[in-house]
Amino acid sequence: MKAIVLNEYGDSSHLRLTEIPEPKTGDGEIKVKVAAAGLNPIDWKLRSGDYKAFMPIQFPFVPGVDVSGQVVELGQGVTQFKVDDRVLGFVKRGYAEFVTAPIGAWAPIPKGMSLEDAAVIPLAALTGAQLVEEAANVQGEQTVLVTGAVGAVGRTAVYAAKARGARVIAGVRQQQRAEAEKLGASMVVALDVDAELASLPTLDAVVDTVGGSTLAKVLGKVRNGGVIASALGPPPADKERGLIGKGMLTHTDSKRLAELAKAVKAGKLRLPIAKRLPLAEAASAQRLAEAGGISKVLLKV
Numbered sequence: 001m002k003a004i005v006l007n008e009y010g011d012s013s014h015l016r017l018t019e020i021p022e023p024k025t026g027d028g029e030i031k032v033k034v035a036a037a038g039l040n041p042i043d044w045k046l047r048s049g050d051y052k053a054f055m056p057i058q059f060p061f062v063p064g065v066d067v068s069g070q071v072v073e074l075g076q077g078v079t080q081f082k083v084d085d086r087v088l089g090f091v092k093r094g095y096a097e098f099v100t101a102p103i104g105a106w107a108p109i110p111k112g113m114s115l116e117d118a119a120v121i122p123l124a125a126l127t128g129a130q131l132v133e134e135a136a137n138v139q140g141e142q143t144v145l146v147t148g149a150v151g152a153v154g155r156t157a158v159y160a161a162k163a164r165g166a167r168v169i170a171g172v173r174q175q176q177r178a179e180a181e182k183l184g185a186s187m188v189v190a191l192d193v194d195a196e197l198a199s200l201p202t203l204d205a206v207v208d209t210v211g212g213s214t215l216a217k218v219l220g221k222v223r224n225g226g227v228i229a230s231a232l233g234p235p236p237a238d239k240e241r242g243l244i245g246k247g248m249l250t251h252t253d254s255k256r257l258a259e260l261a262k263a264v265k266a267g268k269l270r271l272p273i274a275k276r277l278p279l280a281e282a283a284s285a286q287r288l289a290e291a292g293g294i295s296k297v298l299l300k301v
Contacts, residue, residue, distance in 0.1 A: 003096035004282040004299075006061045009049035012283040012290070020062075023093070023100040030081050030103060031073035034301040036119035037094040037279070038066030039289045047286070063282075064094025068109060068118035069301075078103055086115055088261060090122040090252050095282055097301055107258035110265040118261065120152065120271050120296040125260040127231055127250045128156025128209075132164065135229035135248040136205045140165030143201055145218060147171040147191065148209035150179045152271050152296055153231055156260065157207045158183050159269045169200070171218070182270075191217065205229065219243070276300055 005018040025031040043063045045051045068088040071081050081087065086109040091101040109118045131153070132138045144161045148154040149170035161168045162184065170185035173192050180188045190196045191214055200221045208215050208230040215228070215235060222228060225242040228235045234247035263269040274295035277285045282299055289297040 001097040002279065003062050003093070004064070004279065006047055006057075006063060007059050009047070009052065012044070012047065012286040014047070015063075015283045015286065017280045017282070018060075020060075020096075022098050025073045025075045025100050027076040028078060028102050029075040029100045030071050030078055030087070030106060031075075031098055031100045032067065032069040032087060032089065032106075033072045034067050034069040034094065034097055034099055036068050036116040036276075036301055037064045037096075037299045038120040038123070039285055039297045039299070040065060040123050041290075042123070044286050044290045062093035062096055064096070064299075065090055065092065066119055066122045066124075067091055067094040067099050068115055068121075069099070070115070072098070075100075081106065081108075086118075088118040088122055088257070090126060090250070090257065095279065095299060097279075102252075104254050105252045107254050107261055110262050113261070113265045116276070116298065116300060117273060119298050120273055121261055121264055122257060123250060124152035124271060124296070125156045125264070125269070126253060126257060127248075128153045128158075129160045129256055129260060130248060130250055130253075131207050131209075131229050131231055132157050132160040135246045136207050136227050138164050138166050138205055138207070141167070142204035143167045143169070144205045144207060145169045145171050145189075145200065145203050145221070146185075146207045146209070147214055147218070149183060149185065149188075150176045151209055153209045155183065155271060156269060157209065158185055159263065161207065169203075171214070208232065208235065211235075271296055273298060 071085045089106040168185045169187045170180045172180045174190040205227040211232040229246045235245040237245040272295035
């Protein structure tokens, strides 16, 4: 089969379209013929070596954690899926024509949803939901700020926090305000505008997707004993104020992934796709996505 292979750490030019053996289907796994693979920051952070201190990779390495496709083979003991089912999954080695993964990594694609479009859902949607529901444990009536609210993870976090009955504030850059207004948050704040930053009310929690100086600027608005949950690793806690800093690693959750896919199909959650490129152009796709400032990018397999 064809796959994108990385043989050493470096920039996107190190990604090569290569012929490699098809994966074998183990017990409790399914094999999927991949229709599309979504791109995520972890793809280029692993490729570049940024994560090698705590998440080293073995070469040759096939990147990609988001895929959609059709089931072509069932492993021993699999009853949840059947051949030809349309599925999306949070997997490993996704930039390839075929992928195998345990059944817990997969969820059915809702009827009427594009097979290709489903590829951008798994990691972003699970991360956003798990930040809200598990790391921050957002409750009804709380006031919650989501930073980077127009990104795919941020959009899902806004959706998940609203579903829990929270008062949700979408934190964005000034140039993103018009797009953020479409999210249905209780309030939109341009965090790069000092006057708007000062207008933030007292927060019960921050659900952070951007980190850095943006997160640092809002910490003073969090109440004593509040929670800061970040997708970028554990933020510093403040013992004097009782602030709780929580990081998280996204985990597979077939049931929640299925629910989130249904929300996308129903239009309750939007994860816009900015660019679609063929698998052979994975290097260009990563350069485009890594530069930032656009919505999701996917590879058509």
